[in-house]
Amino acid sequence: MTLDALTLASTLQTAGRHPALPFRVALADGRPLDMHRLLRVLPGKRLVGEAELEGRRVLAKLFVGRRSEKHWRQERAGLEALVLAGVPTPTLLVATPMAGGGHALLTDFLEPAESLAECWARVAGRAAGDTEALSLLEPALTLVGRLHAAGLVQDDLHLGNFLLHDGRLWVIDGDAVRVVSRPQRLPMADACANLAVLLAQLPGEWEGQLAALLPAYQAGAGEVSPDLADLHEQIARVRAWRLRDFLAKTVRDCTLFAVEQSVTRFCAVLRQDAEALAPLLAAPDRAISAGRPLKDGGTCTVASVLIDERMLLIKRYNLKGLRHALGRLWRPSRAWHSWREGHRLQFLGIPTPAPLALLEERCGPLRRRAWLVCEYCPGPNLLAHLSPEHAPPAAEARAILHLFESMHRQRISHGDLKATNLLWDAGRVLLIDLDGVIQHRLPVAHARAWQRDRARLLRNWPAASVLRRWLDDHLPAA
Incomplete structure (x- = not known):
């Protein structure tokens, strides 16, 4: 042009x-x-x-x-x-x-420049309090403190709105900058709420590092600091809101997701993958037939498929008969639930294969068969990978504990915690088969569900085995 x-x-x-x-x-x-x-x-x-x-x-x-x-x-x-x-x-x-x-x-135009979000992506998997990760966050916290000292808030406060250029951190997106009390300092309640928006986007483990993070904020704010209890409360509130907002986006057309809905079908796909997955989503059964079969049961059919030199997994949720079909008509499909919970786990930093697309057959508001497309994980399941006669190797032990501590902290239960639903891949333990995953609002409901999950996991190995005893000693208590 x-x-x-x-x-x-x-x-x-x-x-x-x-x-x-x-x-x-x-x-x-x-x-x-x-x-x-x-x-x-x-x-x-x-x-x-x-x-x-x-x-x-x-x-x-x-x-x-x-x-x-x-x-x-x-x-x-x-x-x-x-x-x-x-x-x-x-x-x-x-x-x-x-x-x-x-x-x-x-x-x-600042160049070369890198957003703080891009910098953070390289260290996000490190332990909370890691020195390099902390050194990335501190300048941003100092700038937020300077904003608050000047009576300003940034209503769209996230790591992508900080740019690293020429060894210096810059704030962008003036549309979201709001004058509250200039030239006076921002009231502490407003400062606490705004700071929480940024801190709530860090992995949950970082909440235990607030004491290490706040000095950088104080350096910009003038040695004032929000109350830790108030900050924890605000972070929890922001995290809950961000999760609700993100899950709503997974089933509506937006920047991240491409969604198409008609009388006969509903389709949601990560926008960045929409073009590559279009042929598969146009004929999912053909893709399954052409792929490598992994499971062909009454309720679901699973195959791995190669798309543009990328191995994916496609799972079709079948209808066993008229009674089963009638029972599923009005309810969200198991694919819908797995799509939603897969994105919930990813949002919360809990390892699971990335969900890429959801497809449902519809008849108006009524649901019929459904398909879910995810990244394919080639790693072995824990039943095959771990020996009952030994405690898990150090890397596997860390990954197992990280997974279950993260789930426990977020009050998430799986519902069918077989060892075959836990995959070892690239230093992580991934959770799969998310049909029954629930994030519980009430601690008592989660405690009951975790007790069942824990017992089901331990039953994978003989009662007297070394591995089972190790798990019983190290998993969060029932």
Whole structure:
């Protein structure tokens, strides 16, 4: 595509998630802005990407929705507030309406740059309190403290809104910066609630490291710090909200998931995998027939399939007969439940093969057969991998304890904890067959379910075996 013709805001508003690139828009003063690469698209509302203005490389945010002016003004005001507070943020170059509608905001393009989320991904699996992981978090906590000392909050506080560039951490996304009490310090209740939004995104084990994390926050906030009990309470509240919000997204069309629904079928797939999985989802039974069969039972059929040199697992939940079919009509399918719980476990950092797609046959609101597509794990199950006559090797022991401590902390039960539902793979123990997984609200309900899970796991090995005794001694108590 050439850049001869100008693109209007109205065209971008209806272009969906993948506007054709490159394109050119005109600023209010007539200067052309050439967009070369998109970094983020909120369909019908906003486009963010790498652009060029008069030969200069810039980060361009184009506000094209019905409320474009409001969000454009918020973004500009937020960036200006960050500058006044002495918080590093990319320099604002241009904030102007566009010719033909919409608004543009241009800042310096920081390169090379890496988001703190990308940095964190490399160390996220390390033990809570790890020195390198702590050194990544501390500058971000100090910047949050400086925001609060200036009477500001960042309403979309996550690791992706911090950029590491030229050895320095920068805050981005001025649209989410809100002035609460400038020039006075943020009230402690507001500061605690805002800080909890960031801390709640760390693995649960890090909550025991608050005492090590707070000095970095105090360095920016001026030696003031929220009460630890209040902070723990706010973190729990934010974690619960984030989980509910994420699970709702798994079955609706959004940035992360592509969802299609008709009278005859419902399909949800990770958006990044939608194109690759489209042929499989169009004919899942054909894919199963062409794959390697792993199980062919009355209630489910399982096969591994190769898609674009990537091994996947597809599981079809069958209907055994008329009575079984009638019993499943009104209830969410077992595939639906496994899809939801797989994403719950992944969100909580509990190892399980990544769920990639869910497909249900529908007749209006009534459900029939269903399919679930996941990553394939080639590792052996624990029944085959571990010897009853020995305690597990050190790596396996750590992984087993990490899995069950994480599940116990989150009040999660499995419902069918056979050793064949636990796979050893790349230093982790993965939980599979999630049809009966439940996250319990009440401790007493979880205690009963864990007692059953624990007993079922121990029954995999003889009562007098070394492995069973080791598990009985080291698993969370019933």
